[in-house]
Amino acid sequence: MKKATLFFTLLAFYGCFEIERDCSAFKTGKFEFKYVLNGVEKTGSFIRTDSLNIDFYEDTADTSSVRWINDCEFILTKLNPQTNSEKDAIHMKILSTTDNSYTFEYKLAVKKPNRPLRVEKGVATKID
Numbered sequence: 001m002k003k004a005t006l007f008f009t010l011l012a013f014y015g016c017f018e019i020e021r022d023c024s025a026f027k028t029g030k031f032e033f034k035y036v037l038n039g040v041e042k043t044g045s046f047i048r049t050d051s052l053n054i055d056f057y058e059d060t061a062d063t064s065s066v067r068w069i070n071d072c073e074f075i076l077t078k079l080n081p082q083t084n085s086e087k088d089a090i091h092m093k094i095l096s097t098t099d100n101s102y103t104f105e106y107k108l109a110v111k112k113p114n115r116p117l118r119v120e121k122g123v124a125t126k127i128d
Contacts, residue, residue, distance in 0.1 A: 019096045023072035030128035101125040
């Protein structure tokens with residue numbers, strides 16, 4: 001009987017915890033994010049419309065097409081890749097949201113043979 005009570009108590013707590021994901025609020029807008037380059041933390045920004053994502057970092061602008069898979073996942077493909085690795089599409093997934101930011105993970109959209117699939121995480125803050 002004690003085990004059943006403990007099980008249902010844990011189940012009730014687990015059922016009450018839900019990560020907030022209002023992804024539709026972050027489909028378009030102007031955003032900032034932090035990244036590390038050569039051991040130095042820097043701030044980049046990007047503007048996302050329904051179909052484009054324009055990144056601004058290190059005095060450079062880079063444009064990608066955006067294809068939404070669902071409300072919380074999309075694929076970025078560079079419009080003018082300069083190298084073969086830039087031709088690879090990136091799969092972005094919004095993991096959680098707050099009022100003005102979201103936590104995301106990203107990885108290559110297609111796994112390369114003989115290369116481990118690296119998943120990176122980040123936080124973007126909506127500034128407009």
